[in-house]
Amino acid sequence: MADGTAAPSTARFARKREAIIAAATVILNREGVKGATLADVAASVGLITTSVTYYFKKKEDLAAACFLSSIERLDALIAEAMREPTPEQRLHRIFDLYLSLDRAIRQGEAPAIAYLSDLRALSEDILEPVWLALVELYRRLSALFDPGGAIDQRGAMARAYVLMEQIFWSPAWLFRYDLEDYPRIRDRMVDILMHGLAAPDAVWDPVLLASACERAAPATPQETFLLAATRLINQLGYRGASVEKISAELNVTKGSFYHHNDAKDDLVVACFEHSFEVIRRVQTAGQQLDGDQWTRLSSIARTLAEHQLSDRGPLLRASALSALPQPIREHMVEQSSRISGRFAAMISDGIADGSIRPVDPTIAAQMLNATLNAAADLRASQSGVTREEVGAFYAKPMLMGLFSR
Numbered sequence: 001m002a003d004g005t006a007a008p009s010t011a012r013f014a015r016k017r018e019a020i021i022a023a024a025t026v027i028l029n030r031e032g033v034k035g036a037t038l039a040d041v042a043a044s045v046g047l048i049t050t051s052v053t054y055y056f057k058k059k060e061d062l063a064a065a066c067f068l069s070s071i072e073r074l075d076a077l078i079a080e081a082m083r084e085p086t087p088e089q090r091l092h093r094i095f096d097l098y099l100s101l102d103r104a105i106r107q108g109e110a111p112a113i114a115y116l117s118d119l120r121a122l123s124e125d126i127l128e129p130v131w132l133a134l135v136e137l138y139r140r141l142s143a144l145f146d147p148g149g150a151i152d153q154r155g156a157m158a159r160a161y162v163l164m165e166q167i168f169w170s171p172a173w174l175f176r177y178d179l180e181d182y183p184r185i186r187d188r189m190v191d192i193l194m195h196g197l198a199a200p201d202a203v204w205d206p207v208l209l210a211s212a213c214e215r216a217a218p219a220t221p222q223e224t225f226l227l228a229a230t231r232l233i234n235q236l237g238y239r240g241a242s243v244e245k246i247s248a249e250l251n252v253t254k255g256s257f258y259h260h261n262d263a264k265d266d267l268v269v270a271c272f273e274h275s276f277e278v279i280r281r282v283q284t285a286g287q288q289l290d291g292d293q294w295t296r297l298s299s300i301a302r303t304l305a306e307h308q309l310s311d312r313g314p315l316l317r318a319s320a321l322s323a324l325p326q327p328i329r330e331h332m333v334e335q336s337s338r339i340s341g342r343f344a345a346m347i348s349d350g351i352a353d354g355s356i357r358p359v360d361p362t363i364a365a366q367m368l369n370a371t372l373n374a375a376a377d378l379r380a381s382q383s384g385v386t387r388e389e390v391g392a393f394y395a396k397p398m399l400m401g402l403f404s405r
Contacts, residue, residue, distance in 0.1 A: 022111035033121035169370035196401035212285035293350030302391035314376035
């Protein structure tokens with residue numbers, strides 16, 4: 001009898017636990033780790049808060065379970081794709097499986113995948129097993145790029161990072177397409193990752209447009225606040241980067257903070273505005289270079305990638321958008337879309353002058369945006385990569401193909 005009653009009880013426990021994780025993932029994606037509450041999760045599954053604590057003692061335990069569940073699902077997807085016989089077929093299979101999963105999520109047939117951009121908002125002890133699981137996912141994926149051969153282990157890990165960022169970024173733009181478009185999107189994404197944007201005879205020799213994003217003048221007090229806030233928001237998320245923590249980072253009082261900033265939301269908007277302005281300046285400077293559009297686009301990409309590791313970097317990660325109040329968020333998304341539109345226009349011009357391969361400019365711009373945006377995390381995710389290496393390690397594989405040497 002003991003065995004007969006234990007199994008249903010265990011099964012019920014597992015089903016309820018998975019239902020809580022699924023509901024919490026949706027809330028985490030909307031509110032972030034700091035903004036989500038156990039009460040909200042409980043209400044979404046018809047429980048009281050104390051019932052949720054039977055499964056997860058603390059909110060961070062639940063958040064970690066959401067992240068681990070999503071990593072495990074992506075890891076299983078990669079493991080299945082790696083059974084294909086060639087790297088090209090494996091890459092195609094990864095996006096075939098992922099877009100099938102995304103389609104099921106949009107249709108309500110599968111639970112959502114957690115946005116991992118807020119992962120570092122977890123406390124260090126809870127973060128460690130989640131981080132190790134994510135690193136293991138990257139390590140498994142890096143085998144796609146033949147480490148030990150012409151591409152060494154660091155290069156293979158960098159390419160795995162670029163590839164996975166396309167998956168992590170895709171919710172920002174896939175919703176604009178009908179589900180019927182997914183096979184075409186898959187083929188376009190795989191083609192860009194396989195062959196890059198450069199025409200076959202192009203070489204990697206970008207110009208560093210340092211003066212466009214790093215002025216010689218010392219940073220003003222307001223810029224200093226922006227840099228501190230940007231770094232903390234990228235690290236801890238919008239709600240995790242409190243006024244107290246930003247002030248402590250600068251060794252100033254909260255009163256000094258409010259002397260320079262009316263409110264935290266205003267500071268976050270200013271961080272986005274500053275980041276957008278840097279990107280626009282680099283785009284404008286690149287467009288003024290002599291040469292073809294490939295030279296201009298690759299120079300812009302190199303410059304923005306290196307800026308992420310500079311003394312005046314990084315740029316604010318787009319993941320912070322999800323936690324902003326709706327009216328502010330819509331305005332910031334509109335500005336972000338204009339920047340992607342400028343990249344798409346450059347790619348279109350490059351296709352016209354023959355220096356860039358015929359690709360889907362809109363999708364290519366989003367994929368380039370994802371790569372450059374993710375470089376803000378390189379200090380934490382890829383130790384040992386220097387500022388001078390960022391362009392070759394991250395921008396070049398995106399622009400010339402993940403299998404390029």
